[in-house]
Structure formats: C-alpha cells, structure tokens
Amino acid sequence: MDAAKEFARLSGTLFVDGGVRPSTAAARRAVIDPATGLKIGEIADCTPDEVEEVVARANDAQRAWWAESALHRAELLHEVARAMRRLRPDLAELLTRETGKPYKESADEVDWCVTATDYYAELGRHSVGQVLGPTVAGQLHYTLKEPMGVVVVILPSNFPLLLFVWEAAAALAAGNAVIVKPSEFASLTTLKFMEAFADLPRGLVQCVTGGGDVGRRLVEHRNTHMVGFTGSVPTGQAIARSCAETFKPHLIEVSGNDPFIVMPSAPLEVAARAVTFAAFMNCGQVCTSAERIYVHTDVYDEFARLVVAEVAKLRIGNGLDRVDLGPMGSAAERDRFERVLARAVEQGATVAYGGGRPEGFDDGFFFQPTVLTDVTPDMDVLHGEVYGPLAPLCRVSSFDEAVALANASPYGLGATVYTTDLVESHRAAHEIQSGMVWVNAPILDNDAGPFGGRKMSGTGRQLGAEGLDTFRHTKLVMVDPAANPQDFWWFPYSDDEAYPAR
Incomplete structure (x- = not known):
C-alpha cells in the first residue's frame, strides 16, 4: 500500500451504501x-x-438485517473479523500516520478489534430473551431482546x-x-476501516465525516434511535x-482521572514498570x-527513583520507527498539556524527569514523558x-488515605492498586468508587467484561453481556394459550372483597 495515495x-x-464516494x-x-506537522489529506464536512441519505439507507438496511437469522448475522460478523485481520498492516500504518501512536500500538488496536468482533458474533446469538415462571398457571411469560x-x-x-x-x-x-x-x-483511517464491513448488507454500516454540526444532525435526527459517544464532558x-x-x-463515556x-x-520494580506503561501508553x-x-x-522515594529510571528508557519518535512514544495528537493538545504542566510547577511540583519538548523534534507535536x-x-x-x-x-x-483521595475525584472510570496484601486487595475492589479496579494488572480490558465508569465518567457499559444489552430493548410477553377468563381480578369485583359495611 502507498499511504500517500491511499490518503488521497x-x-x-464518505462511506455510504457499501462504498466510499466523494x-x-x-x-x-x-x-x-502529528509526527511531521505536514498535511496528509483532508476530510469533508x-x-x-x-x-439524510445515510440515515434513510441505514433504516432500510436495519430492518432487513434484523429479519435474518442470528446464525447468519454471526457468520457475517466473523467474516468482518477476518477482513480486519487482512487489513491489519495497512490499517496500522495509516493509523500511526494519522494519529501518531507507535505502529505496535496501532497493530494491537486492530487485533483487539478482531477479538471483540468475534466475541459479539457469538454472544449475539447466545440469548434473545428468557422464559419466566408465570404468575398465572397455564400461561407462558417470556422476554424478547430487540434492537434499538x-x-x-x-x-x-x-x-x-x-x-x-x-x-x-x-x-x-x-x-x-x-x-x-x-x-x-x-477520519481517514476510519474510512479505510470501513472496508472490513463492505461485505455486510449495503447501508448497514456507514461513515460520515465532519465536525460538531454533523454529529448534532445525527444525534437529533428523528430516525436515529440510539447514540454512543466517547469524548469530552461538555460534548457528552x-x-x-x-x-x-x-x-x-x-451511552456516554467521557473523562477519566484514574488513581x-x-x-x-508491592514489588516496586514491577510497579514502576507498570505505572510507566499506564501513564505513557499512547x-x-x-x-x-x-x-x-x-x-x-x-516507599515513595525509592519508587520515584525507579519510575524515573524506567521513563528514561523510553524512546521518542515517529511511530513508524522503533519507538515507545510518538507525538501528541495535535498542536492544540500539546499546547493545552503544557499549560497543565506549567500550572503544576507553579503550585510547587518538582520536575523529576522530562518537562519539555525533546530536542530534534521541531516539526511534530512531541513532548517528553514527564x-x-x-x-x-x-x-x-490531580483534579482533572x-x-x-x-x-x-x-x-x-496510609491505605485509607490513598482510597479516600482516590474517591475524592468527580470521576470514576478505573483505578489501579499495587499490593500483595490480600486485605488491601479486597478493600480496594469494594471501596474504590470506579467502574473498574485493577489489582496488579493495570488498564487491561476483557471483551467478556464490562467497560465503563461512574460519576462524571459517564453512563452505561461497553463490552461483555452488559455491552450487548446496551444496544437492545427488552420486551415482556405474556401469553394465555387457552384465552381463559381471569376472574381472579376482572370485573365484576367480588362483594367479599369490597370495603366492609359499617
């Protein structure tokens, strides 16, 4: 693949009705x-x-998709996962060029897409409701799971x-x-990613590009029925x-401020490597x-020394080179981050490592791990x-102080604790107010386990069975096959159940 030609x-x-078109x-x-500061393409608003066209086509495609068997939908989603695998090298390169992240992280992202798609391909046909014990003998009571x-x-x-x-x-x-x-x-990498979905029924998956006005039209449209958003608190x-x-x-997933x-x-050497990854990934x-x-x-002083030693090993550069850290995503984001750092120093924090733009990287949006x-x-x-x-x-x-400070944030997405004390592990799982707690296993995801936060981190869950139900209505159905009269509560009411005479 020639990346320049592909971006062009x-x-x-936009991706509409099964293909890209101007x-x-x-x-x-x-x-x-973001690694070079050079223009590599453009997107349309x-x-x-x-x-209007994509919404209309999506509604037509959805009705036909739901009419198919669950097995057929599963088989096609497995084909989507296979297409992702085939596209992996191209997607990883384009993603690195467009967002700046190291190629390994881009390739990993595609791999994680594959496993999530395969997971939901099977989960989607596992259960479409359940039979309930009826409240009336001889009746059938059950639930149906239906799409939004x-x-x-x-x-x-x-x-x-x-x-x-x-x-x-x-x-x-x-x-x-x-x-x-x-x-x-x-947007350009996402448009390329649409090729993985091209063999699904036309109109079932579509992509429109642009800014807030395009998003607003989709959200407010009377013929869209559910919105999933990840981004900033004000937009959410x-x-x-x-x-x-x-x-x-x-479904709203916004900011995190994870402790x-x-x-x-804790094994301090391991914990130092863990926090280096958890703080500086992407x-x-x-x-x-x-x-x-x-x-x-x-252990503060020793841990700080170990963290500085680990961070000093990180290689900075273009994500297509052999590096651990690429640039930040945009000049505006780097400028905002520099203001955050300057305020911390102004308030008394000490820069133990980093603290500025690295030498020799004048063209991109690089910043030293700090x-x-x-x-x-x-x-x-610590408050945003x-x-x-x-x-x-x-x-x-103390552990009590750490948990209290962890819970003092208005956000509650995830939290990591490094300890080999069983009591502390148990308390962390139960006492920290967050959607996820990682004990000695930082920032992991599991396709089968729910992802999401509490408080100002958002509402709803992705992944796992909860993530499937996020996109389904539940309908209760009650059936009396014999159509028997239900005189135990119909009119006329029994005189024996009337208010007693004075």
Whole structure:
C-alpha cells in the first residue's frame, strides 16, 4: 500500500451504501501527520443531504438485517473479523500516520478489534430473551431482546478503531444498523476501516465525516434511535441533553482521572514498570491512564527513583520507527498539556524527569514523558483529566488515605492498586468508587467484561453481556394459550372483597 495515495483516495469522501464516494460538501478540513506537522489529506464536512441519505439507507438496511437469522448475522460478523485481520498492516500504518501512536500500538488496536468482533458474533446469538415462571398457571411469560434500530457512534481520536468496534460489533450483533461520525483527527483511517464491513448488507454500516454540526444532525435526527459517544464532558453533556428531549437511549463515556495506588508490599520494580506503561501508553492519551499516582510514604522515594529510571528508557519518535512514544495528537493538545504542566510547577511540583519538548523534534507535536514529584492532593494537576505524557507522584501515609483521595475525584472510570496484601486487595475492589479496579494488572480490558465508569465518567457499559444489552430493548410477553377468563381480578369485583359495611 502507498499511504500517500491511499490518503488521497479517501480524502473528502464518505462511506455510504457499501462504498466510499466523494462528498458534495465544499467545506474541507486538513489532516495533519502529528509526527511531521505536514498535511496528509483532508476530510469533508458532510452536508445535511448526505446525513439524510445515510440515515434513510441505514433504516432500510436495519430492518432487513434484523429479519435474518442470528446464525447468519454471526457468520457475517466473523467474516468482518477476518477482513480486519487482512487489513491489519495497512490499517496500522495509516493509523500511526494519522494519529501518531507507535505502529505496535496501532497493530494491537486492530487485533483487539478482531477479538471483540468475534466475541459479539457469538454472544449475539447466545440469548434473545428468557422464559419466566408465570404468575398465572397455564400461561407462558417470556422476554424478547430487540434492537434499538439505527445506532449513531461518535468517537475521539485516541482509539478510533477499537472504540468504534466495542460499540458497533455489539450493536450489529443485536440487530442494529450503525452510522459512525469519527474524530476529525482519525477520519481517514476510519474510512479505510470501513472496508472490513463492505461485505455486510449495503447501508448497514456507514461513515460520515465532519465536525460538531454533523454529529448534532445525527444525534437529533428523528430516525436515529440510539447514540454512543466517547469524548469530552461538555460534548457528552450536550448529547445527553439532546437525547433527553425524546428519551433517546444513549451511552456516554467521557473523562477519566484514574488513581494508581502503590503500597509497601508491592514489588516496586514491577510497579514502576507498570505505572510507566499506564501513564505513557499512547503518550498518555488514554481515558484510563494513570493520572493520580498515590505512593505510600515508606516507599515513595525509592519508587520515584525507579519510575524515573524506567521513563528514561523510553524512546521518542515517529511511530513508524522503533519507538515507545510518538507525538501528541495535535498542536492544540500539546499546547493545552503544557499549560497543565506549567500550572503544576507553579503550585510547587518538582520536575523529576522530562518537562519539555525533546530536542530534534521541531516539526511534530512531541513532548517528553514527564515525572512530577512533590505533588500534593490540593494541586490542580490531580483534579482533572491530564490526557498527556505525565506521571504525577503524590505521597500518602496510609491505605485509607490513598482510597479516600482516590474517591475524592468527580470521576470514576478505573483505578489501579499495587499490593500483595490480600486485605488491601479486597478493600480496594469494594471501596474504590470506579467502574473498574485493577489489582496488579493495570488498564487491561476483557471483551467478556464490562467497560465503563461512574460519576462524571459517564453512563452505561461497553463490552461483555452488559455491552450487548446496551444496544437492545427488552420486551415482556405474556401469553394465555387457552384465552381463559381471569376472574381472579376482572370485573365484576367480588362483594367479599369490597370495603366492609359499617
């Protein structure tokens, strides 16, 4: 594959009715390679007419898709997974060029898409309801699981393929059609990814590009029936308010501010490697990144030394080279991150490693992985999503203090604890207010286990059986085969059950 030619082919297109075609929109947005700062393509701000077309085609395709057998849907979804495997090298290269992440992380993302698709292909036909014990003898009571209809998926740029599949595979397995509006910073790779879905019925999976106006039209459209959103808190709130107008179901996954607790019983060398990965994977642009690192005072100094040593080993550069860290996703994100770091230093944090733009990388949006020590609980850096290459280390005096600080955040996505103390492990699982707790196993996902947060981190769950039900209605059915009269509660009411006479 010639990446330049592929980006040129995909520029200004949308994926509709089974293939890419040029958008009629005059408005275009430049796509910049964050490792070089050079333009590699452009995307269209799709028009209202194009949005209307994809919604209409999606509704037609969804009705036919739901009419198929669950086995047939499963077989086609397995074909989608196989197509993803075939496209893996091309997708990984384009994803690295468009978002900056190291090629290994891009290839891993495609692999995770494959396993999630295969998982939902089977789960979708496992159960479509259950039979209940009836409340009346001789009747049949059961539930049916039915699709929402047309699902809109609106995405960020940090994991554009994986976050799409987590929702799209479940939605398709449940019998829905899907329309994706990708991030403006990952649209070309998403358009390429649509090739994996090209053999599904035409119109069942479609992609329109653009900014907030395109997303708003999809969310507010009377013929879309469910919205899945991953992104910022303000946009998530706006989508939730819009959906509330018609009680449209929605899945919202927004910010994380995840704690990472290190206790004296932890193997410190392992924990230092773990926090380095959890803080700096994808240049820290992960919703479950370790952003608040609470270290017990008895091991704080030694742990800080080990973390600095691990971070110093990280190789920075273009994601297509042999590196561990690529650039941040955009110049604006790097500028925002620099303001976060400057505020932390202003409030008294010490830069133990990094702290600036690396030498020799003037063309892209690179920043050194940075370790902060002397961080205190009151500092701003611990009270919002950092979303950048930063590991702030805060000293705590006890496990109780660490848990209290972990729970003090308005967010509750994930939390990591490093300890070999069984009591602390058990308490962490039960006491930390988050959607996920990782004990000595940071930021892992499992296709079969739910992903999602609490508090200001969002509503609903992706992955697992819960993720499938996110995209399904539940209908209760009660049947009396004999159509017997139900005189035990019908009119006329028995005089014996009337209010006693005075």
